[in-house]
Amino acid sequence: MQGYRPENIDCFYFQYTHCAKVQCNFQHRQSCKDSSEICLNWFRHRKCRNRVCPRKHLNHEVMVAYFLCPAEKNTNHCLQLTCPMYHEKARQFIEHGIIPPNPVPTLSQVRRKKMVHFVYLENPQVQNMVKSGNQLLNKVRSFIANSVREGKLTQDRGRSYYKEILHTILFYGNISDPVIEPNSFFEKEEFDLLSNKYPDVFRNYNTHLPRRPPFTVLLDAVIEILGTRNHNEVFKCLLHLTEEMWATKLSAEVFLALIIARMQMVERVE
Numbered sequence: 001m002q003g004y005r006p007e008n009i010d011c012f013y014f015q016y017t018h019c020a021k022v023q024c025n026f027q028h029r030q031s032c033k034d035s036s037e038i039c040l041n042w043f044r045h046r047k048c049r050n051r052v053c054p055r056k057h058l059n060h061e062v063m064v065a066y067f068l069c070p071a072e073k074n075t076n077h078c079l080q081l082t083c084p085m086y087h088e089k090a091r092q093f094i095e096h097g098i099i100p101p102n103p104v105p106t107l108s109q110v111r112r113k114k115m116v117h118f119v120y121l122e123n124p125q126v127q128n129m130v131k132s133g134n135q136l137l138n139k140v141r142s143f144i145a146n147s148v149r150e151g152k153l154t155q156d157r158g159r160s161y162y163k164e165i166l167h168t169i170l171f172y173g174n175i176s177d178p179v180i181e182p183n184s185f186f187e188k189e190e191f192d193l194l195s196n197k198y199p200d201v202f203r204n205y206n207t208h209l210p211r212r213p214p215f216t217v218l219l220d221a222v223i224e225i226l227g228t229r230n231h232n233e234v235f236k237c238l239l240h241l242t243e244e245m246w247a248t249k250l251s252a253e254v255f256l257a258l259i260i261a262r263m264q265m266v267e268r269v270e
Helices: 012-016 040-045 060-067 070-075 109-122 124-149 155-175 188-197 199-204 214-226 231-245 249-269
Strands: 091-093 097-099
Touching: 012 060, 124 155, 124 214, 124 231, 155 199, 155 214, 188 199, 214 231
Parallel strands: none
Antiparallel strands: 091 097
16 A cells, blocks of 8 residues: 555554454554544654654554455455454444444544645645745845845835735735645744734735736846846846746746846837
């Protein structure tokens, strides 16, 4: 069974009845016998290093794969009253009535929400958006902060550029499918810092349309910081800023070529 190994799985027999095997390949852990919850760490990674974990390393998928009663599987009914194996279906006996299915561990409500969030973050589209947005914001913030320290940009102008890019990234996250919440782009401390520093951005990102794309804002910031519209100098600066945010240098150059083309068009109009 892909991803699951017996040595990382709780023994069904040990947990619910009695394991008669002298050498059992599954875990015999007393610490979780009274639990009806699945260990979230085990559920995510197919293993848990905590040998005294208070939650079970079992779920329905594993129980069916390793412990399902063959009689139930093959004939749809088990006739053995004391069968120690896992039964998904209720069993009915004339003298003993109905024996309900075996219990199955579940994720608690809190852990279920965490798991939903985990699956959400595993979405490739979400991962790409979060990664690119985070990289852009970090790179822009560092670039602007250095420019302010070097006297190439005023603090107010730097703050204005960063706020506009931040607003646009959060807006893009809000209109994506699935929606990406602002806190997904940052570590908790960074999110708390930025939301306190720019409360208007975090308040308005889902109600106010951005005026322009983030790289157009970055282009204007670079031109102001460099003090020139020379294509070669601007291109070199933008390429340096963005090459770490793309998988290949070529893709960055293609994108930046479009920006340079836009600059040329603007100059012709002017």
